Amino acid sequence: EDQVTQSPEALRLQEGESSSLNCSYTVSGLRGLFWYRQDPGKGPEFLFTLYSAGEEKEKERLKATLTKKESFLHITAPKPEDSATYLCAVQGGYGGATNKLIFGTGTLLAVQP
Amino acid sequence: ETGVTQTPRHLVMGMTNKKSLKCEQHLGHNAMYWYKQSAKKPLELMFVYNFKEQTENNSVPSRFSPECPNSSHLFLHLHTLQPEDSALYLCASSQGSGTENIQYFGAGTRLSVL
Secondary structure (H helix, E strand, O other): OOEEEEEOOEEEEEOOOOEEEEEEEEOOOOOEEEEEEEOOOOOOEEEEEEOOOOOEEEEOOEEEEEOOOEEEEEEOOOOHHHOEEEEEEEEOOOOOOOOOEEEOOOEEEEEEO | OOOEEEEOOEEEEOOOOEEEEEEEEOOOOOEEEEEEEOOOOOOEEEEEEEOOEEEEEOOOOOOEEEEEEEOOEEEEEEEOOOHHHOEEEEEEEEOOOOOOOOOEEOOOEEEEEO
């Protein structure tokens, strides 16, 4: 069964204190791993898609990496506005047409000034 | 603004009421989704529509009834709900199945069942 586990559940950082969020997954035929950011009272906002082990993507202070078992979201010198819940999701399925995403429970990040 | 609009943003209903949630996407996508988000739980996929055809029903109780009249609009009809159905209901859309399936979400409808 496809599964996504995120850790830690919650993370509190000081402004400028770099850290990483983890997303471990098991999936039958990874077709894509997705990172989203969700602010309170809003829907998830797309950040990155990674397709194969070794791939990396960056956006401002965020960098996402992928291995065959997990993905990391590295946050460099975070600012208070980076505070949010970060969600990881995987799309699996060998061949065929499937657009189902399996989500983790998220990591709640709080960055204090 | 993500291009996916959900109304209403908040809804309070009694267990005997009938109400509908609406979702509209302006992205030219072919697939639309309903998710349920409860505290401390992963997003739970409810229904998937591809080109107006339902392709996934994730064992959702019949008190939730989806409708997709065209590729831009999606409804979720609610009747005889239970208090445990209180949650954030999210709509999403994507280009469709295939190698790239980035789903774009609306802001959600916060539903409270009394």
